[in-house]
Amino acid sequence: MVVGDISTGTDVAVIGAGPGGYVAAIRAAQLGLDTTLIERDAYGGACLNHGCIPSKAFIHGAGVAHEAANAEELGIYADPAVDMERMQRWKSGVVDRLTGGVEKLCTANGVNLVEGTATFADEHKLRVAHEGAGQGSESIEFEHAIVATGSRPIQIPGFEFDGERVLSSRDLLQMESLPDSLVVVGAGYIGMELSTMLAKLGTDVTVVEMLDDVLPGYEEDVQRIVRSRAEELDVEFHFGEGAAGWEETAEGGVAVATETEEGEASEYLADKVLVAVGRSPVTDTLELGSAGLEPTEDGFIETDHQARTDVDSIFAVGDVAGEPMLAHKASKEGIVAAEAAAGEPAALDYQAVPAAVFTEPEIATVGLTEAEAAEEGFDPAVGQMPFNASGRALTTTHTEGFVRVVADEETGFVLGGQIVGPDASELIAELVLAVEMGATLEDVAATIHTHPTLAEATMEAAENAMGRAIHTLNR
Amino acid sequence: MVVGDISTGTDVAVIGAGPGGYVAAIRAAQLGLDTTLIERDAYGGACLNHGCIPSKAFIHGAGVAHEAANAEELGIYADPAVDMERMQRWKSGVVDRLTGGVEKLCTANGVNLVEGTATFADEHKLRVAHEGAGQGSESIEFEHAIVATGSRPIQIPGFEFDGERVLSSRDLLQMESLPDSLVVVGAGYIGMELSTMLAKLGTDVTVVEMLDDVLPGYEEDVQRIVRSRAEELDVEFHFGEGAAGWEETAEGGVAVATETEEGEASEYLADKVLVAVGRSPVTDTLELGSAGLEPTEDGFIETDHQARTDVDSIFAVGDVAGEPMLAHKASKEGIVAAEAAAGEPAALDYQAVPAAVFTEPEIATVGLTEAEAAEEGFDPAVGQMPFNASGRALTTTHTEGFVRVVADEETGFVLGGQIVGPDASELIAELVLAVEMGATLEDVAATIHTHPTLAEATMEAAENAMGRAIHTLNR
Amino acid sequence: PADEAPEPASGRVFAPPSARRLARELGVDIATVDGSGPGGRVTEGDVRAHAESGGAGDDGAGDAAESSGPKPIDIESTRSAVSKAGDAGTAGVGAVADD
């Protein structure tokens, strides 16, 4: 590694090694570009270190324990004991393995790795400050830069993260022991995933949400299923209340004060409080101005169909480049930016970005809802198959939810789908391919689906939209 | 319902209410045909009553108990007790619910249900014998008949099923208690699914197989993964040995004698023996000759691209109509036969029938293997992604296996895929759609896959086949 | 263009990713291609036919053409300067596949 005040040059400088940045760097290197990836913290970014991966590891662990503890109906009697410190160690092992893998893949593809914080000097030059005494800094001149600096949890006034009482999702995912009780501020996907997980492990969870239901933006029947299931897991919800402040209690816990719009106050006691009210893009580490760039009002860097910013030599991808803030969107943008930097005619011309929520049951969606399809001028043909009519679902006891397929009545083109239910995150893959391919309802319905699988429900939903389902009644 | 010696008429008479027959009947009725479904035993056929559904229910139950008992790595300590009688009751509840559902769906679609055994009188007439005293028989004249009489387990000489010591899969799936030890004759998919399930529940399983590996017909690397995992579960394999006979032991168990081709003899002791060496089509209940039909040498009824037999008025679908003997193939043929009977231009023009094996890990395949693609004159482009490089797989500890995609090098068309690993049965759905749609590697690779999911491995495998995978090294 | 294929309500083009990529490569504005597939779906063949009939370069093509590829840079490549310890070599498949 180069230290001191040296100036080097590279074809592509990628800033940030999350799923946007490391994927961009690998693809750029594969395309023969001299590529330098600069990361100031940990390879894999928020996703591998503090987001997707650790959360899903704990969600899986909680699921194993909870499922076994609640299988009397199946004749299975178990009373699992959970050692949180050990589960934490296992999670860290998974994370280390993946982040180590990212580093290896970068090196194997010939990416130059630089540790430090990058800031722009101008449109073709970065300065990289190395942390630690005597590490100095270096300059890197680049033909193209790809900004992939991601996002961080939003703090709300009065709730500065201290890692002790007031936790961010990152803090929570590093817990060595389970809190007996927790107030969760925010019922978005991160708040709901973590609340469900903790409730399954035995924590008393109270969720406070300003809006009037969980998972804003999802359709009502989707919200209802996930909320009801969380309630069955004893999660307590308080909607229409904003977190106003907190105090330490005599016992060393927290008393979280909330207020409705009408000014009605309430207070909830718990060991700790988790604030999960969203994430904001990270641009303040960059000195964007030196490169002639400026974030939008929302803090994002604006980009075009190739993920290119207003400055020709600079791309931006991932969370810092706008919604949806999802790892796979970041990676897709990273690939397109790398290809564009290599002069390929790449474009962000996908039809849809799928999204999954790993609650119980899971949610996964792609493309248009019925309402959105109507808004866009389609005449929506909608079909649905409830999992309680699915043989496979019945053999697993997980029968909540449905597959819904939204298509255009005239052409039959599949426009989108909403899945709530077991393995929704995996099942959506078929519908994403259908949407991308311009597949019709007939295409999905005529494709043989293995029996017995949950995926059959997708076929049934398509048939239902055509008025010829076998396992549900057609209207 | 008509009883006594009455003669009635119907547009379509369907014989057998398994996944071939009941689906055919529902579709025929949906198309406005007067439809009569004759079943002599139980709605849902082998699949719902003695096959797919009960096996998958037990496999799920065994999985829940085994997973929890082996999760120390995750910090989960459980020692589940399993009450087999109760698990059996749960399974029966699932089956009843589904078979009741089939009956209801038939009625709701206007299908006439007749209980009894149907035999052909001629090409346009059936006789139905009702069981039980004073039930008499009836004649049904039909425009079209759809034969869907399914299959039954093959018996081997010396191993007549007695439901006590010598079990068929059907007997085994009705067990009220776990055998301490079991010899399984046959390492095909049914033998392997049940062996794995029982081993997880604690039965000592010894598998005897004439051929030299498990799951004949699957590729070697697929076989190896499933065999090794079964061995880790303490399943003992003896390949190259045929079951020659058995004796009751002094303790009331069985001593199963085997012989190699060279005449070497061995003996294995256990509580019981399960014979799972395949299934043979059921035609002997039908008096096919009266309709001018005759089974092939293998016992199947030959059919054309519309599932029509040599006799114009008669179709045959499902297990009785040939390999692969799978429920979803039966249903597809049932739909096509019903549509053809209604005069629609239906045809069995699918590209591929997927197949899944619910072992640990699962296997699912569709279309061509690399070798088959080469045989058919393609220049195969093959890509692979191991689950031990998948973030999602790591968060669940289930990292055995891979996704392999086989495509045509020149055109990029996806020709097939082989998945071994967690949830393979669900993951294959995307590849089946890809094969049916004529999707290319580019199509699969460019489609955004939700992170973190196992389905990402399919995208990676496609990228790998194109030499541009991100998370595996490309050759 | 006066295409007979039903125009999707939203003006959206239904075409598989491979057809969209080919259109970009050939400099064809895929929105101007008549789709021969079901519902007017645009296939790779349609894109190629459109390009061969002189339909290339309608628009959108410019982006690809203009986009700056890797240009030689006159300062020394970092590749030489940056340690490549532990570089490549470790075959075996994948990120974490070496066990």
Ligand SMILES: Cc1cc2nc3c(=O)[nH]c(=O)nc-3n(C[C@H](O)[C@H](O)[C@H](O)COP(=O)(O)OP(=O)(O)OC[C@H]3O[C@@H](n4cnc5c(N)ncnc54)[C@H](O)[C@@H]3O)c2cc1C
């Ligand atoms: C609890 C949680 C669960 C989540 N679950 C999911 C999920 O299941 N699925 C999903 O798709 N998404 C999920 N996300 C979101 C996902 O983590 C992000 O969308 C994703 O990480 C964005 O990737 P990125 O590359 O844009 O940025 P990041 O992953 O945030 O990476 C940015 C990197 O840039 C580095 N950096 C910043 N500034 C500089 C600088 N100046 N110089 C050098 N380095 C710098 C940072 O250290 C960081 O490593 C989750 C997030 C959280 C918090």
Ligand SMILES: Cc1cc2nc3c(=O)[nH]c(=O)nc-3n(C[C@H](O)[C@H](O)[C@H](O)COP(=O)(O)OP(=O)(O)OC[C@H]3O[C@@H](n4cnc5c(N)ncnc54)[C@H](O)[C@@H]3O)c2cc1C
């Ligand atoms: C243990 C086991 C596990 C299996 N797992 C799977 C799996 O996971 N996936 C899969 O796809 N397949 C599986 N199968 C295979 C699947 O069960 C069959 O492929 C499927 O049932 C075939 O359907 P069918 O309609 O052709 O016949 P069947 O389901 O066999 O139904 C035939 C029906 O016809 C009736 N019948 C027969 N003769 C007459 C007559 N003369 N008059 C009136 N009625 C009559 C019978 O009573 C029966 O109900 C499994 C099978 C077994 C045994």
